[in-house]
Amino acid sequence: MVTELPPLVDSHCHLTWDSFDEDRDDVLARMRAEGVAQAIVVATSVENAAQCAALCEGREGLYPTVGIHPNDVPEDVEAALQALDEALYGGGFVAVGETGLDYYRDNTVAEVQQRSFRHHCLRALENDLPVIVHIRDREGSWQAFDDVGDIIEEHPGLRGVIHCYTGDPAHATRYRAAGFYISFAGILTFPKGENVREAARSVPIEETLVETDAPFLAPVPKRGKRNEPTFVAHTARALAELKGLSEADVRRITTRNARRLFRLPAEETAGPPTYRIRNSLYVNLTNACDARCTFCPRTHDDFEVKGHDLRRAKDPRFEEIVAAIEDPTAYDEIVFCGFGEPTLRMETLKQVAAWVHERGGRTRLNTNGHADLINRRPTAPELVGLIDVVSVSLNAQDRETFERHCPSAFSPDGFTPMLAWIRAAHAAGLVVVCTAVGGLEGVDMAACQRLAEDELGVGWRARTLSEVG
Ligand SMILES: [Zn+2]
Numbered sequence: 001m002v003t004e005l006p007p008l009v010d011s012h013c014h015l016t017w018d019s020f021d022e023d024r025d026d027v028l029a030r031m032r033a034e035g036v037a038q039a040i041v042v043a044t045s046v047e048n049a050a051q052c053a054a055l056c057e058g059r060e061g062l063y064p065t066v067g068i069h070p071n072d073v074p075e076d077v078e079a080a081l082q083a084l085d086e087a088l089y090g091g092g093f094v095a096v097g098e099t100g101l102d103y104y105r106d107n108t109v110a111e112v113q114q115r116s117f118r119h120h121c122l123r124a125l126e127n128d129l130p131v132i133v134h135i136r137d138r139e140g141s142w143q144a145f146d147d148v149g150d151i152i153e154e155h156p157g158l159r160g161v162i163h164c165y166t167g168d169p170a171h172a173t174r175y176r177a178a179g180f181y182i183s184f185a186g187i188l189t190f191p192k193g194e195n196v197r198e199a200a201r202s203v204p205i206e207e208t209l210v211e212t213d214a215p216f217l218a219p220v221p222k223r224g225k226r227n228e229p230t231f232v233a234h235t236a237r238a239l240a241e242l243k244g245l246s247e248a249d250v251r252r253i254t255t256r257n258a259r260r261l262f263r264l265p266a267e268e269t270a271g272p273p274t275y276r277i278r279n280s281l282y283v284n285l286t287n288a289c290d291a292r293c294t295f296c297p298r299t300h301d302d303f304e305v306k307g308h309d310l311r312r313a314k315d316p317r318f319e320e321i322v323a324a325i326e327d328p329t330a331y332d333e334i335v336f337c338g339f340g341e342p343t344l345r346m347e348t349l350k351q352v353a354a355w356v357h358e359r360g361g362r363t364r365l366n367t368n369g370h371a372d373l374i375n376r377r378p379t380a381p382e383l384v385g386l387i388d389v390v391s392v393s394l395n396a397q398d399r400e401t402f403e404r405h406c407p408s409a410f411s412p413d414g415f416t417p418m419l420a421w422i423r424a425a426h427a428a429g430l431v432v433v434c435t436a437v438g439g440l441e442g443v444d445m446a447a448c449q450r451l452a453e454d455e456l457g458v459g460w461r462a463r464t465l466s467e468v469g
Pocket residue numbers: 012014042098213
């Protein structure tokens with residue numbers, strides 16, 4: 001009985017395709033009825049990402065991504081990547097992709113595809129999201145597989161999945177060592193799929209995902225038909241046979257893997273967009289952060305703050321946040337803090353702050369000072385008139401000590417840009433207070449205070465580790 005088996009996750013499908021226009025709701029109803037609890041709705045362009053987000057909005061178990069398929073990278077790649085950034089900062093996506101390299105169709109020259117792929121990897125790292133990678137090579141060549149290995153290895157700490165895997169065991173091993181899951185689609189069930197079955201045998205089930213890539217590549221016995229998320233069960237069954245595991249084993253383990261990678265909740269509950277401590281209301285703009293502070297619970301996959309469970313798969317949108325705040329004057333202040341770095345959601349941050357001010361509320365921003373590094377532009381002047389107090393986690397008196405406790409996911413130096421941002425914020429007329437956490441090895445609180453007050457000319461406040469900022 002299907003209902004007694006653990007649920008499945010279809011880790012890759014394209015449900016916005018027009019081949020679903022006639023019966024999309026039936027497809028989704030079947031998916032749930034047949035035990036496919038969740039599906040990643042993968043974008044192939046920035047425009048398509050908006051469609052994916054709209055499809056997933058308000059529907060349980062569907063999660064959108066944003067990315068540009070290697071076959072769809074336009075000639076004006078910079079403009080497309082700019083649009084990608086803007087969409088990404090709007091929030092609400094569980095992965096960056098699909099991206100990757102396709103030397104088989106080569107609609108776009110390899111160098112341009114690589115430029116786009118690297119950009120996706122960087123943004124995935126910064127936003128603490130997984131990257132979804134497509135690889136297709138010319139007949140008899142391994143160039144695309146090799147180049148993907150090189151590019152993901154250029155980005156230590158990157159997480160992701162190689163989707164619809166068609167390579168050999170050796171390349172799969174290389175990608176797994178770089179932190180990637182390997183995902184298998186319906187080709188696993190094809191009579192001519194022996195090379196894919198060989199690769200699947202070589203990948204531990206703990207590092208394996210299953211997917212449909214619907215509407216393409218329907219597995220046997222549905223081969224030749226339009227594919228849909230329900231059919232992922234056939235691929236899971238084939239994988240069980242290959243691995244000498246039960247169908248339940250494969251479902252349980254691949255679902256756990258997918259939930260880990262995409263940070264999907266097991267239950268359809270999302271942490272609140274706001275939470276209250278004392279009489280301040282904290283706005284959880286994002287769980288993502290570009291820094292990996294050793295003392296931060298989220299670095300250790302812990303999403304609880306003072307009894308509030310803040311884990312959520314999708315960042316909240318403007319409407320959800322203001323509905324949760326309701327009346328800004330009911331609180332001493334509205335604090336943009338969340339768990340991650342609020343300036344990753346710069347546009348939403350500004351929108352909500354303006355809304356709070358219009359209604360007579362006060363605002364504070366807690367930040368790591370990486371807003372310019374993240375947004376690639378001078379951001380401090382944009383916050384004037386919107387944010388009443390900026391609290392920056394200085395955290396150390398010098399770069400070396402800072403990097404020891406607060407390494408950045410994408411920059412070898414997070415300290416210098418932070419100081420530059422504090423100076424810019426102060427110069428723009430913002431009220432800035434620097435903080436540091438007492439008790440960390442090598443952190444000299446008196447020196448931090450001197451740096452803040454004497455050198456930077458801003459305020460200072462010492463914090464203890466368990467105290468909410
Ligand atoms: Zn795809």
